[in-house]
Amino acid sequence: QITLKESGPTLVKPTQTLTLTCTFSGFSLSTSGVGVGWIRQPPGKALEWLALIYWDDDKRYSPSLKSRLTITKDTSKNQVVLTMTNMDPVDTATYYCAHSIAAAGKEGSYGMDVWGQGTTVTVSS
Amino acid sequence: SYVLTQPPSVSVAPGQTARITCGGNNIGSKSVHWYQQKPGQAPVLVVYDDSDRPSGIPERFSGSNSGNTATLTISRVEAGDEADYYCQVWDSSSDHEVFGGGTKLTVL
Numbered sequence: 001q002i003t004l005k006e007s008g009p010t011l012v013k014p015t016q017t018l019t020l021t022c023t024f025s026g027f028s029l030s031t032s033g034v035g036v037g038w039i040r041q042p043p044g045k046a047l048e049w050l051a052l053i054y055w056d057d058d059k060r061y062s063p064s065l066k067s068r069l070t071i072t073k074d075t076s077k078n079q080v081v082l083t084m085t086n087m088d089p090v091d092t093a094t095y096y097c098a099h100s101i102a103a104a105g106k107e108g109s110y111g112m113d114v115w116g117q118g119t120t121v122t123v124s125s
Numbered sequence: 126s127y128v129l130t131q132p133p134s135v136s137v138a139p140g141q142t143a144r145i146t147c148g149g150n151n152i153g154s155k156s157v158h159w160y161q162q163k164p165g166q167a168p169v170l171v172v173y174d175d176s177d178r179p180s181g182i183p184e185r186f187s188g189s190n191s192g193n194t195a196t197l198t199i200s201r202v203e204a205g206d207e208a209d210y211y212c213q214v215w216d217s218s219s220d221h222e223v224f225g226g227g228t229k230l231t232v233l
Contacts, residue, residue, distance in 0.1 A: 037222070039168075047160075047168065047211050049222040060220050063126060096167055103156065108215025108222070111158035111173035118167055 002026035004036070004097050004116035011122050012087050018121060022080040022097030029055055029075050035100045036080040037112060038071065040093040048093075053080055054102060087123045094118040127216035129225035136231045143199040145228045147212030150193060155214040157195040159188055162227075163208045171210075172197060199230070207232045 008020035020038070027034055037052040051071040052060045061069050070083045080097060098112035130148040137143040147157060157175050160168035170179050172188040175195065185200045199206055212225040 039224075046227045047162075047213075047224040049213075049224055052222070060222075062221055063219050103215075107217055108156055109158075111170045111179075111213070112160075112168075113170050113173070113179055115167040115169070 002099055002114040004099060004114060006095060006097050006116045006119035008095075008119055008121065010120060011124065013125050014088055014123060016087050018082075018084045018087050018091070020082045020084075020095055020097075020119065020121075022082070022116060024078050024080070024097075024099065027099060029053075029073050029078070029080070031055055033102050035102050035109060036073070037098050037100055038080075038082045038095060039098060039112070039115075040091075040095045041118075042090070042093040045093075050084075050095075051082060052100070054106065058106065089123045092121065092123045094120045126219060127214065127223050129212055129214065129223055131210075131212060131225040131228045133226070134229045134231065136233055137199075137202050138233045139202055139204060141202055143202050143206070143230055145197045145199075145210050145230065147195040147197070147225050148193055149195075149214065152193055152195050152214065153191045155190075155217075157188065157190050158213045159186075159197045160211045160213065161206075161208045162211065168211065202230075202232055204232050206230060 004024040034055045038050040053071045068085045096118045099114040100109040159172040161171045162168040171186045175190040176188040
């Protein structure tokens, strides 16, 4: 059974750096084809895809946020970490991590088939 | 950047068929995934690769994709299907996932 759980601060100040950790079980991020992504959702708004890391440490980022995002993995700890710099109140959202299996040639995936429960982050001074 | 367009809302009576569209330039050449999100919950994958269902998803949920429109069809709609639905594709031009703006399904 695959599970994922997000953790991190619930409140950050503007200009600070946000660090979120996704701790997972039921799969290994060293297995070929496996990926873990991050998605966020501002209150009352749509889902927004942020970043993805693959089993081979290849990484993908949202073009609009690429300069502010870093995604890393620690296979031994079964964790994926997302950092977002220069936080702003518009970054207030619920942040989710999710498991996926890469499609051939990493041209997408077979969908994000298991999601964490999400963690809410508020940006305010 | 690739844009996916969904109607903000769709309403349907119980027992009827709901169709939720997702528009995009030549989306028929892409694999489309659909998610259901109920209030206060994480999204759930209900259709992947245009028309496949993950295990545990009722056969009432089906998908199609052709030309510039992908469609999620929910047959024999139940009150429990009331939720927000999102489509998703991979934008190969810039190597990232894209979500549609979401559609709120209301069961009358």
